[in-house]
Amino acid sequence: MATYIARRLLQGIVVLLAVSMICFIIFRYMGDPVLAMAGKYATQSEIEEVRHMLGLDQPSYVQYGRFLWNALHGNFGKSYVTRIPALGLILERFPATFELATTAICMSFLVGLTLGVLVALRPHTWYNRLVMAGSLAGISVPTFLTGILLIMVFAVYLGILPPFGRGKTVTIGFWRTGFLTIDGIKHLILPAATLATYQLAVLLRLTRAGMREVLAEEYIKTAWAKGLPPRKVIFKHALRNVLIPVVTMTGLQFGELIAFSIVTETIFQWPGMGNLLLTSIYETDQPVIVTYIMLAAFIIITINMVVDILYAVLNPKIRYD
Amino acid sequence: MIATANAHSGQNPRSLPKAGHLLEIKGLKTYFYLFEGVARAVDDVSLHLDRSEVVGVVGESGCGKSVTAQSIMRLVPEPPGRIVGGSIVFDGMDLVKLPADRIRNIRGNRIAMIFQEPMTSLNPVFTIGDQIAEMFRQHMHLGRRESLERAVEMLARVQIPEPAKRARAYPHQLSGGMRQRAMIAMALACSPEILIADEPTTALDVTVQAQILDLMLQLRQDFHTAIIMITHDLGVIAEMAQRVVVMYAGKVVEEALTADLFDRPLHPYTAGLLESMPRLGSRRPGRSRKLKEIKGMVPGLLDLPPGCSFAPRCPRAMDICRRRVPELVPAGNGRRVRCRLFPGQGDTSATTADGG
Ligand SMILES: Nc1ncnc2c1ncn2[C@@H]1O[C@H](COP(=O)(O)OP(=O)(O)OP(=O)(O)O)[C@@H](O)[C@H]1O
Numbered sequence: 001m002a003t004y005i006a007r008r009l010l011q012g013i014v015v016l017l018a019v020s021m022i023c024f025i026i027f028r029y030m031g032d033p034v035l036a037m038a039g040k041y042a043t044q045s046e047i048e049e050v051r052h053m054l055g056l057d058q059p060s061y062v063q064y065g066r067f068l069w070n071a072l073h074g075n076f077g078k079s080y081v082t083r084i085p086a087l088g089l090i091l092e093r094f095p096a097t098f099e100l101a102t103t104a105i106c107m108s109f110l111v112g113l114t115l116g117v118l119v120a121l122r123p124h125t126w127y128n129r130l131v132m133a134g135s136l137a138g139i140s141v142p143t144f145l146t147g148i149l150l151i152m153v154f155a156v157y158l159g160i161l162p163p164f165g166r167g168k169t170v171t172i173g174f175w176r177t178g179f180l181t182i183d184g185i186k187h188l189i190l191p192a193a194t195l196a197t198y199q200l201a202v203l204l205r206l207t208r209a210g211m212r213e214v215l216a217e218e219y220i221k222t223a224w225a226k227g228l229p230p231r232k233v234i235f236k237h238a239l240r241n242v243l244i245p246v247v248t249m250t251g252l253q254f255g256e257l258i259a260f261s262i263v264t265e266t267i268f269q270w271p272g273m274g275n276l277l278l279t280s281i282y283e284t285d286q287p288v289i290v291t292y293i294m295l296a297a298f299i300i301i302t303i304n305m306v307v308d309i310l311y312a313v314l315n316p317k318i319r320y321d
Numbered sequence: 322m323i324a325t326a327n328a329h330s331g332q333n334p335r336s337l338p339k340a341g342h343l344l345e346i347k348g349l350k351t352y353f354y355l356f357e358g359v360a361r362a363v364d365d366v367s368l369h370l371d372r373s374e375v376v377g378v379v380g381e382s383g384c385g386k387s388v389t390a391q392s393i394m395r396l397v398p399e400p401p402g403r404i405v406g407g408s409i410v411f412d413g414m415d416l417v418k419l420p421a422d423r424i425r426n427i428r429g430n431r432i433a434m435i436f437q438e439p440m441t442s443l444n445p446v447f448t449i450g451d452q453i454a455e456m457f458r459q460h461m462h463l464g465r466r467e468s469l470e471r472a473v474e475m476l477a478r479v480q481i482p483e484p485a486k487r488a489r490a491y492p493h494q495l496s497g498g499m500r501q502r503a504m505i506a507m508a509l510a511c512s513p514e515i516l517i518a519d520e521p522t523t524a525l526d527v528t529v530q531a532q533i534l535d536l537m538l539q540l541r542q543d544f545h546t547a548i549i550m551i552t553h554d555l556g557v558i559a560e561m562a563q564r565v566v567v568m569y570a571g572k573v574v575e576e577a578l579t580a581d582l583f584d585r586p587l588h589p590y591t592a593g594l595l596e597s598m599p600r601l602g603s604r605r606p607g608r609s610r611k612l613k614e615i616k617g618m619v620p621g622l623l624d625l626p627p628g629c630s631f632a633p634r635c636p637r638a639m640d641i642c643r644r645r646v647p648e649l650v651p652a653g654n655g656r657r658v659r660c661r662l663f664p665g666q667g668d669t670s671a672t673t674a675d676g677g
């Protein structure tokens with residue numbers, strides 16, 4: 001187990017290094033940081049001064065080394081636009097995105113799993129067809145359309161849920177949460193549902209497929225032959241096996257939701273990291289973009305690692321790999 | 322208290338022989354309603370089992386052995402399968418008609434089953450101990466600790482070395498033979514009156530096969546369990562069973578005491594099976610000879626020939642065989658046979674036995 005974790009850790013570090021390399025290239029060779037810093041009307045000597053200040057007159061491996069060194073210390077440079085350290089800028093937005101992603105993943109896991117099991121147990125019923133058609137829609141309808149439709153129905157037409165923003169929040173330490181006010185929760189529902197739709201559909205289909213496969217297994221016959229009630233056979237013997245791929249998938253998706261909730265955040269004007277990223281792209285605010293990419297990679301890799309360990313715990317067969 | 326009384330219900334005077342047999346199947350019909358038609362997997366099967374008896378059920382692949390077993394346990398996959406007729410009487414109850422919750426009190430508890438593939442018959446995500454303990458928790462309502470202790474005891478009784486350690490192992494950490502022992506431990510946990518073993522040794526290699534069969538015979542004595550031994554291997558039957566039921570295409574074609582059957586098979590199919598059976602060296606030394614296969618293929622259940630299902634392959638088939646289905650008739654000494662060669666076929670009293 002320990003070697004297993006150590007190996008995964010090492011792999012994670014290698015991937016992070018690769019990502020940092022790409023980030024560095026973006027940072028250094030795409031767009032012109034000097035122009036961004038010194039302004040359009042800078043004189044030649046001003047430009048030289050900025051180049052020197054940024055270390056751009058040094059060989060690129062030295063520059064990369066410095067970039068890495070700074071990154072390790074949480075220093076990704078300051079936003080060109082706001083002159084605030086990029087990492088701080090992003091981390092400030094983190095709670096909003098995290099809460100949105102958490103709510104979405106809980107929704108999709110609970111609903112997807114429940115519906116998936118139900119549908120697998122009764123394959124020849126009308127609600128099975130309805131749910132399966134719905135899940136197909138959930139997979140194929142693009143997120144922005146889902147978002148707009150939800151806004152139209154629940155905010156514009158029915159007027160029961162707010163269409164944008166985060167509503168009232170409460171600040172605890174550095175964390176600004178929307179979970180603690182009714183208004184905050186109301187604001188959370190639509191964007192979370194939008195973000196959850198695709199994942200929900202994927203998890204539902206995964207659960208259904210897994211459940212049907214497992215229910216045909218020999219050990220399920222054994223479970224019935226033992227005289228166990230359906231509840232034990234299905235929720236203990238079968239579901240426990242189905243959970244292995246489903247939990248893995250959920251974990252992987254969670255990382256992606258945190259890192260890439262850009263579309264949803266934009267539609268709902270959600271003050272999260274994704275929204276910030278989009279603004280930064282408009283303004284070619286490279287330090288923020290690069291920091292975002294590094295942070296996203298870090299989050300995804302960490303979560304993948306946790307998922308792998310969880311997988312090992314759930315599945316006795318790979319415990320000692 | 323309840324647990325122990327239950328555990329030895331085999332000798333409980335309350336349930337001692339009620340006139341009839343321990344288990345009596347009469348006219349059982351289990352059909353599968355498939356897109357292409359109706360597969361009569363079990364078609365009018367009757368057989369019985371007495372206390373502590375070992376009855377063998379033998380026949381080629383697809384003749385309905387497993388479906389018969391599934392019917393007794395009420396585990397026929399439904400749909401497409403359904404028990405459409407007959408009765409299975411056990412302890413005064415007709416299992417065919419028993420409601421689901423009552424059949425669950427019998428499954429595993431009073432009638433247990435082990436399967437062919439010890440590899441896939443155990444749940445990969447639970448320990449061996451947990452899976453056996455579940456029997457005690459379910460049927461005897463024992464607590465967690467006590468169930469686990471009894472599970473370890475069971476593992477010891479099926480001669481698994483270091484039972485306490487094995488109880489904590491997952492199925493994939495055990496060999497095939499060990500897994501089948503664990504399955505047997507699980508099946509016998511509640512001292513069932515009947516154990517249905519559906520080809521329990523087919524997936525194992527020969528030396529392990531012999532060990533498992535020995536173990537089963539020994540445990541049968543200890544637990545006073547009657548066994549229905551399903552196999553396509555007459556060698557296993559010779560080793561284990563006092564009585565044999567031979568099945569072909571969903572029907573019983575012959576029934577006899579094992580000794581009688583080996584001595585003088587009546588039905589041409591049984592004779593064919595015996596001739597295709599490899600003799601174990603010890604049984605008939607020096608008489609090694611070429612094995613004869615039964616010619617032809619097992620007919621598909623969806624396009625059975627009219628008349629006797631075996632007619633297309635039968636070396637002694639007559640014209641009438643292809644027209645009329647023979648009945649299962651008594652043939653002396655408790656034997657029964659379904660063949661025109663023997664007297665007693667009601668609809669053709671004129672036919673004599675010398676047709677072939
Ligand atoms: N789940 C099912 N769906 C459809 N048909 C089935 C099903 N189970 C069994 N059958 C039919 O019942 C017939 C008898 O099957 P069964 O499993 O009882 O054979 P068997 O005698 O146990 O053979 P084997 O030695 O291969 O185990 C099969 O040929 C098949 O046509």
Ligand code: SF4
Pocket residue numbers: 588589590629630631632633635636637638639642647659660661662
């Ligand atoms: S009834 Fe006829 S075909 Fe069938 S087994 Fe007897 S002799 Fe052969």
Ligand SMILES: [Mg+2]
Pocket residue numbers: 386387388519
């Ligand atoms: Mg079978």
